[in-house]
Amino acid sequence: MVSVENFRVLEQSQVSPPNGSAPPAFIPLSFFDIVMSTAGPIRRIFFYDFPHPTAVVVDSVLPRLKSSLSLALQRFYPLAGNLMCSSSPDDRSGIGCAYGDSVSFVVAECVGVDFRELSGTRAHSVAELQLLVPRLVWSGAAKPLLAVQVTVFPNHGFAVGASMPHTACDGSSYVHFMNAWASASRTGQLAEPAPSFDRTAVPNPLQLRSVNIFPGFDRCGTDESPTLASDFVSATFCLTQDQLQRLKRSVTAKFDQRHGSFHCSTAVVTYAYAWICLVKTFGYAGDKIAHLIFLADYRARLQPPLPTSYFGNCIVPCFVEVKVSDLVGEDGIVVAAEAIGKAIQGLRDGAALEGVHGWGGRWQFAATQQAMTVAGSSRFRVYDADFGWGTPVKVEMVIQRAGALSLAESRSGDGVEIGLSFDRTEMDLFERHFSDGLKLLSE
Numbered sequence: 001m002v003s004v005e006n007f008r009v010l011e012q013s014q015v016s017p018p019n020g021s022a023p024p025a026f027i028p029l030s031f032f033d034i035v036m037s038t039a040g041p042i043r044r045i046f047f048y049d050f051p052h053p054t055a056v057v058v059d060s061v062l063p064r065l066k067s068s069l070s071l072a073l074q075r076f077y078p079l080a081g082n083l084m085c086s087s088s089p090d091d092r093s094g095i096g097c098a099y100g101d102s103v104s105f106v107v108a109e110c111v112g113v114d115f116r117e118l119s120g121t122r123a124h125s126v127a128e129l130q131l132l133v134p135r136l137v138w139s140g141a142a143k144p145l146l147a148v149q150v151t152v153f154p155n156h157g158f159a160v161g162a163s164m165p166h167t168a169c170d171g172s173s174y175v176h177f178m179n180a181w182a183s184a185s186r187t188g189q190l191a192e193p194a195p196s197f198d199r200t201a202v203p204n205p206l207q208l209r210s211v212n213i214f215p216g217f218d219r220c221g222t223d224e225s226p227t228l229a230s231d232f233v234s235a236t237f238c239l240t241q242d243q244l245q246r247l248k249r250s251v252t253a254k255f256d257q258r259h260g261s262f263h264c265s266t267a268v269v270t271y272a273y274a275w276i277c278l279v280k281t282f283g284y285a286g287d288k289i290a291h292l293i294f295l296a297d298y299r300a301r302l303q304p305p306l307p308t309s310y311f312g313n314c315i316v317p318c319f320v321e322v323k324v325s326d327l328v329g330e331d332g333i334v335v336a337a338e339a340i341g342k343a344i345q346g347l348r349d350g351a352a353l354e355g356v357h358g359w360g361g362r363w364q365f366a367a368t369q370q371a372m373t374v375a376g377s378s379r380f381r382v383y384d385a386d387f388g389w390g391t392p393v394k395v396e397m398v399i400q401r402a403g404a405l406s407l408a409e410s411r412s413g414d415g416v417e418i419g420l421s422f423d424r425t426e427m428d429l430f431e432r433h434f435s436d437g438l439k440l441l442s443e
């Protein structure tokens with residue numbers, strides 16, 4: 001078990017882009033950056049098997065991780081910069097980059113810990129995971145956008161934790177950076193496509209300029225991890241390709257074509273199935289409306305589209321509401337999939353931005369209703385992040401709220417992985433609903 005007693009910081013340093021390679025710049029925040037700025041930091045932990053003593057990690061792994069991080073920052077230089085936002089809402093907020101910018105790089109050691117358990121799929125403490133991700137500390141003008149922590153588990157492995165405030169970028173850009181850093185470490189070269197920071201084609205339907213429209217914004221970047229009960233745990237649930245196909249068939253077999261059609265994708269059935277299990281776990285009354293919020297990548301959906309290498313936020317929220325009795329009923333998966341599919345269809349031809357005035361209110365209301373939210377994507381390729389010592393044995397998003405779900409491709413390549421956090425009793429319930437539903441599918 002990771003506790004403060006068996007966890008110690010070995011080194012705290014700063015990593016900069018190579019000398020003079022990142023010239024001073026100011027990159028204005030886009031509409032999407034400002035909208036997402038209160039969403040809290042993105043925090044992932046990449047676990048690697050590495051059965052060697054700490055000294056070997058320090059001598060051979062760390063120098064390469066640092067030099068490749070420096071190389072990656074040459075291209076992703078805004079991540080070494082600071083958020084600039086004056087108290088006047090008229091001043092444009094942006095990312096300021098200056099010579100000498102750097103990223104905090106912490107090295108820690110964890111002893112007497114079951115590395116397998118912490119990097120496994122079965123329930124493990126979220127408070128322990130929190131120790132493996134670095135804190136982003138905002139103080140005055142210093143508002144860093146990336147912090148890195150490498151934690152060594154002697155003779156077992158190491159974990160690379162990276163935190164970025166959502167103001168800097170969305171999940172697609174986060175993983176773009178991590179994969180660029182990993183491939184630079186593995187090959188010594190920058191092989192991933194260069195990021196694009198060009199904001200000129202990004203729409204601004206609400207004419208937003210500053211993050212200071214949100215009271216208390218400063219606290220959103222500073223990563224104050226809540227103190228969690230020791231029985232608040234995180235676990236990973238997998239849906240194999242075969243199970244996904246069965247779920248898709250169970251939807252399409254019953255879907256009433258008279259109501260129109262939609263593409264019953266992997267994302268649709270995964271969200272639908274997890275949502276039903278979650279609603280059953282919380283045991284809501286049948287007449288309550290259940291809420292789901294998921295995010296859609298808007299790069300390819302904009303007219304004209306932005307390149308996939310666009311770095312920043314380009315995501316829009318999708319809101320889905322279904323009555324609990326319909327979700328937990330016999331055809332719940334059909335009802336949920338149809339409602340989610342319709343929300344995805346509604347993203348076509350730039351239509352999502354038409355509802356932009358309602359986003360804030362809908363988001364706030366759904367949050368009061370314990371909405372299920374989805375982070376990550378099964379298309380991000382988080383398991384490609386090989387720094388030169390093999391692919392991750394586990395990639396975990398740190399989730400501090402019951403009802404928040406994270407998604408990734410499965411490590412084996414067969415299907416998807418769903419990460420969730422709950423109190424242990426709720427986790428047991430969720431696990432039972434999840435496996436019972438799949439048993440029914442195979443009958």
Ligand SMILES: CC(C)(COP(=O)(O)OP(=O)(O)OC[C@H]1O[C@@H](n2cnc3c(N)ncnc32)[C@H](O)[C@@H]1OP(=O)(O)O)[C@@H](O)C(=O)NCCC(=O)NCCSC(=O)CC(=O)O
Pocket residue numbers: 042170171172174263264265266267268295296297298315344374375376377379
């Ligand atoms: C809105 C969506 C979830 C809807 O997904 P869907 O799969 O249902 O719909 P779609 O139109 O995109 O794709 C439909 C079908 O097209 C195919 N398809 C489309 N694009 C593909 C791609 N890039 N790779 C592989 N397949 C693809 C698939 O066959 C899929 O069906 P099939 O699946 O049956 O094969 C998705 O489009 C999307 O935007 N995903 C990214 C969401 C995202 O960025 N989340 C992170 C937010 S930030 C965040 O949360 C923080 C963080 O992550 O760090």
